[in-house]
Amino acid sequence: MADQIIFTAEDLTRMLIDLPTCNQTIGDQARARQNSLTKPQGSLGHLEELAIWLASWQGRDAPSVADAYCLVFAGNHGIAAKGVSAYPAEVTAQMVMNFEQGGAAINQLCRVSGAVLKVVALELDRPTDDLSQGPAMTAEDCARALQVGRDAVPETADILLLGEMGIGNSTSAAALSAACFGGAVKDWTGPGTGLDQSGLDYKINLIEQAMSCHDNMLTSPFEILRRLGGRELAAIAGAVICARERGIPVILDGYICTAAAAVLTTGATAALDHCQVAHLSREPGHRVLSEILGKRPILDLDMRLGEASGAAVALMVLQAAVAVHNGMATFAEAGVSEHD
Template sequence: MSAENSVFSDIVELLIAVPDGDDGAVAAIREREAGLSKPVGSLGQLEGLVEFLARWQHRSKPRLDNPMVTIFAASHGVAAEGVSAWPARAMPQMVANMTNGGSAISQICALHELNLRVFELALELPTGDITREAALDEQMCAATIAYGMEAVAGRPDLVCLGEIGIGNTASAAAIFAALYGGSGAEWAGRDAGLDDAGLARKIAAVDAALALHRPQIDGPLSILSRLGGREIAASLGAIIAARHQKTPVIIDGYVATAAAAIAHAINPAAINHCLFAHVAADKGHASALARMGQTGLLDLGIGLGEGTGAALAAVLAKTALHVHNAMATLETAGISRPDGG
């Protein structure tokens, strides 16, 4: 794809000029792992999680004192095309339930001491219906990306990205189709209980959006502004800011992955600090991950969104780090090293 225009030039520069991870911090983690009271490598991906935290926090002793689950909430004009089982009027009600502690993500975060922050992005102002017009103009898209960058201020030591938005899986499907090719039938799924008629409307909406916007698309950020949503743009901003402030990121499901895919399309290395929490139930999520050379940490059949998978992955990360820090070493436990060790 061609270079992005001047509206997005600063964003592209931030995505290209990303800091590397800290190999020295990873080496320190591996040195301690080698002396813990267990066979080397026997905790599998749990050990990898600790290395991930060390590399992207740039700390030989990583910490999870302030893990933050960041939920961006936004309204989509394409919801008027009947692409969701839920009416648009339910959107503020769902957000209120989340902030009042009634949602699944609220309970996961409360139980496991994860800091839940919900950012409402002009819920009263839906994006443009992508079957008829651009979701956002380029200036508003750039401003929303910048807002997402500010949303992860406060120095969290881990950011878990989730979202909520009626109709947003249609936008995500359109983004993936524009990035990777294919039609609505390949990328649009049933997600939150959509029936056959609703699925047909969703597929038709994605195809209509692609036909309308493809001639004007001139880069990944153009795809985002024309086909995306405020929560996807803000998630991209959070990914960018986290990288530059040395904070690892856990990406939730289908819609949050669309933000990472935009970053990846500009610079594949720009998402090296991101771990993908799970393979969501949404049709196409596994395919999107594969296009980026990624796999999900978990596969639990979760299709809820709202950061649930990312929060559960954070729980695993907290567990992995606690085990790494609290386990006895072979010496302190008085256990002989294996022969040849």
């Protein structure tokens, strides 16, 4: 972790104003190539758009996902002590150990997809404060977590997969979404790890308390993150900004990861243009959030595990998109007649 804290509220606001854009010229060239390949135009559907998106953000004629890195950030939440999850808070540290020993779903999915997995645990012995009663983090805690996310991004990555682990963090995700985009808390809140209806109603009530508690103080992306988020969620936001600065496309896992990143759009509507949503989570708020962001999830497999599992599966779809974009012959190269 860097000793210097650079993510004050003002610094985060400035970074969001100065975000780089994609290389539109390369994007146009990639689209022209897609239209010249030996297939009817548009016949590979979303695979074509994904290849064009990759090329434009990497600034390469031939996009690549060969150097794929998967970052899973882990953090503990004070709100978990109030029973908002079907699992106890100690499961966060236990699952981090499982990741490190190679026994989790994400280990197997990274192995088959070829992504390099890195797990970053953020002060698991010191949960955030209870967001329903006050700010989850101090300004310093939030700033340090943002910096952890920034520091974790490898400079050599072709693509970055982001995920999380943290008992109670679906409560934070719902609160962040409601703070950023409004609407009824119940529409953003789901069962998480498996709450029954009584538990879900209790969870909704706690989030409504949080919204009342913070009310007019949710004035910037930084304040939204520190009041309603968690260390691992702030780290995701920091990684997203760093990836944008380096021209690295990002795959966001599911609801919790998308909600953490979506906070940045309150400071810049185009903040997630370099990001794709990996899959449509079973958490009901994720469909609403994806639609608001204008992000079409790459997959819809009824997943809700987290830990970047959906992002690792989506990487394999991107590998297919890159293979056909770079490897197919054009009509001219193959000597195939084009449609008039």
